[in-house]
Structures are given as structure tokens and as C-alpha cells.
Amino acid sequence: MQPNLDQLFAVPNAALTLEVSLGLKPTGHGAVCYRKAEGGAFAEVESDVEQLLEGFDGPKVEVSTDKYGFTWLQVRRDPEQLTDLVTDLHAVNSALQDNGFGPYLLCTLIPFADPRGRTVALVYLYKKGTFYPFAPQAEPRRDNTLELQVKTEVGADLPLEKDLTRWFPVWGAPGL
Numbered sequence: 001m002q003p004n005l006d007q008l009f010a011v012p013n014a015a016l017t018l019e020v021s022l023g024l025k026p027t028g029h030g031a032v033c034y035r036k037a038e039g040g041a042f043a044e045v046e047s048d049v050e051q052l053l054e055g056f057d058g059p060k061v062e063v064s065t066d067k068y069g070f071t072w073l074q075v076r077r078d079p080e081q082l083t084d085l086v087t088d089l090h091a092v093n094s095a096l097q098d099n100g101f102g103p104y105l106l107c108t109l110i111p112f113a114d115p116r117g118r119t120v121a122l123v124y125l126y127k128k129g130t131f132y133p134f135a136p137q138a139e140p141r142r143d144n145t146l147e148l149q150v151k152t153e154v155g156a157d158l159p160l161e162k163d164l165t166r167w168f169p170v171w172g173a174p175g176l
């Protein structure tokens with residue numbers, strides 16, 4: 001599959017499925033991960049995106065760098081505003097892609113949690129155009145059972161990554 005950022009708009013339907021079937025609800029967090037490019041053009045696009053999102057009554061935006069050197073642009077909204085959150089994440093991806101920085105995009109993730117404290121993120125792999133679930137426990141452990149349950153439940157809602165070796169752990173991702 002190829003990247004199709006509009007697939008992000010299917011996440012709210014998948015969220016309904018996750019809530020009904022597994023008791024998982026959106027946390028209100030979302031993040032886009034990318035490699036920072038050198039030069040003023042990239043810095044300008046990144047700044048424009050942050051300003052756009054933080055505009056009048058916009059979401060809270062935070063930029064961080066992980067231990068591998070990847071940049072995470074985290075967006076926070078009220079958990080009830082999942083559609084707005086997805087729109088924000090789509091805007092970040094689109095701005096980078098439309099300005100020629102698509103090859104620097106790695107993934108987008110949207111975390112969910114249940115009352116028992118389990119967390120799982122729907123991770124969108126930009127280069128593959130597919131999703132997979134990531135359910136971290138204490139690094140390096142992950143909840144494979146929950147990941148497979150999520151896969152089963154949202155398979156009709158989202159294009160899932162069939163190759164489980166591509167279900168990369170995103171340890172330390174913001175919001176998880």
C-alpha cells in the first residue's frame with residue numbers, strides 16, 4: 001500500500017469499535033513522528049504547522065526528540081474531540097508531505113486506554129499506508145494479546161499491516 005493520509009479519518013470509527021468491544025477510549029493525545037530535515041524550508045514548515053495548530057482555541061502542541069533522534073509533534077485535545085485530534089494530525093502530515101518532506105514522515109500514533117490501565121496506540125505507518133496496534137507494558141515487554149485483540153476488532157475499520165514484523169515498538173512515544 002501507499003500512503004493515503006485520508007485513512008486517518010477512519011480512526012474515529014475504529015475508536016467506537018474499540019470502546020464497545022474492549023472498553024478502550026481515546027486519551028486525547030496524538031503524535032506525528034518524523035526525522036528533522038536540515039535547512040530553513042523544513043524549519044519554516046514545522047513552525048507554520050505549530051502556529052496553525054496553536055492558533056485561536058487550538059490544541060496544545062509540544063515538540064520533543066526521542067532517544068533515537070526522531071522528532072515527535074504531540075497534539076493534545078479533550079478525549080471527546082477525537083475527530084478534531086485526527087484532523088490536527090492529518091494537517092501535520094499533509095503540511096510536511098505537501099512541502100516535499102513526506103520521506104521524513106515515519107508514523108502517526110493515537111493512544112487509547114481502558115479503566116484497567118491498559119494502553120494501546122493505533123500506529124499509522126506513513127510509508128506503508130497501514131495501521132497496527134502497539135500495546136506497551138514495561139519496556140521491553142508489550143501486551144501481544146491486546147494487540148491481537150485490537151487487530152481483530154478494527155480490521156474492518158482500518159487498513160492493517162499484515163506483516164507483523166513491521167509492528168515496530170515505539171517505546172517512549174509521547175502519550176503512551
